[in-house]
Amino acid sequence: MPYIPRSDRAKYDSYLDALVCVLGEEPPIGDLNYVISRIILGLLANNGLSYTNINSIVGALECCKLELYRRVAANYEDQKERENGGI
16 A cells, blocks of 8 residues: 555545545446546546557556455455365
């Protein structure tokens, strides 16, 4: 996760909180994909279509995926294994 200073997070947090609220408690995954895709396409439109920009965005997405797994999925799997036993 990009551990940016709290002061830098403030400029995003109100928008992100509103977006999470709009997406709802159980957003259709297609909607989530649309939102993420629009952000990415907007960044590429603003910053130019280049290998460097595409590579940077793909890298950020990969790191987000890994961070989600590390912080959320792995803990969930460990909890379920404790509850139900291993394979």
